Amino acid sequence: MALRYRRILLKLSGEALMGEGSYGIDRVTLDGMAAQVARTAALGVQIGIVIGGGNIFRGVSAGAAGMDRAQADYMGMLATVINALALQDALRRSGVDCRVQSALTIEQVAEPYIRGKALRYLEEGKVVIFAAGTGNPFFTTDTAAALRGAEMAADIVLKATKVDGVYSADPKKDPHANRYRTLTFDEAIGRNLGVMDATAFALCREQKLPVCVFSIFKPGALERVVRGEDEGTLVTVS
Template sequence: MANDGNSLKYKRLLVKLSGEALMGRNGYGLDNAVVDRLAADLAEALEAGCEISVVVGGGNIFRGLQGAAKGMDRATADYMGMLATVMNALALQSALEAAKAPARVLSAIPMPTVCEPYVRHRALYHLERRRIVIFAAGTGNPFFTTDTAATLRAIEMGCDAVAKATQVDGVYSSDPKKNPNAQRFERLNYSEVLAQDLRVMDGAAIALARDNHLPVIVFSIEEPGNLIKLLRGSARATVIHD
């Protein structure tokens, strides 16, 4: 039987997953074992009583900025990147259903043959009925990142926080994989992130979180079970807030 979530620090959480997280150590596409592990973590969070939603990127398949850098029209390239996120969202939904966690994909670009269109009240309906909601196609607009989409959807859903899943256990002053002396931050405010250009998320996403008092949590998704630790307040992570 599912828990009621009373022991959780965050009762409603949006998790931002990059496309790169889904490809594991592959150079492209999806690593099914990694997708299954991430789905198991999300299913565990749902079982613990958290209302979970997810925004997934598409960089493992196509990046709009890279397409534009090669001469493609930027808006067209961004739309292609949004379609890549739908593919990832469907793969994650399949893995969640296999893990006995009901899930729904809602796309900002309507494509009713494969998933539901994004409608705020529909998304809230699914969350309240203990389904994991996967938001696909970013905001539906070019020139906006999936980080901005994650922040926007978290605010629309009334989430307690947005959790950005990364390969490291928080925010550092520089890449800790390249600089062993990089400083790790336990807590930051939005102004510090912007002033120090820490690149946690793009500037629009951080400004949107700041203006709506939405905490941003940066944690590692590499360790299985880390999401439930985050929900209980015991994960090693960086919290960005007022």
């Protein structure tokens, strides 16, 4: 089947890297995600990735209680760099040429974020991991995904979660909850479905950048999404 999306921005949560653990990185889970990305890249899809840091930051969250918000957010950005380096290593072991660009300057371990260079890497078929969020406190990695997706002229933002889409209710609590196949941004906001944080969602709507919410743990799901198959929940302007 032909590809529907040629350039994607994949948003991975830090929590997804934990597997069944309470915090940290689960090696089996990480390698499984890298394998999905590798198979999708082999189809000819250009892939940018924004990764969260909740799995690392969660381990010190009790110590961050009461901390200055900006200081805590910078700590969270550093956690995303750790995850980005781990993912880069896993992708390279899967045979994928990969670069990490950081919104914070940490030149010993990652390149600084430069839009033109990132675009060139994507065009060359390299996977680009965008670390440290937007580089600013008070903005989530969801917002970073929307921002980088717009800057990279991505066809879609893919939000990888543990749930295979957006549901009318919590599927773990309500067995009759229905998965939405498609939604408009206005419907998602009106029903308070919490697809992404408000800033990220507003940016995607303004830029007419569709969002797909899907489960990264479902085998082959990422490949099915880029082919335009019925996978996850697609959120569009209309």
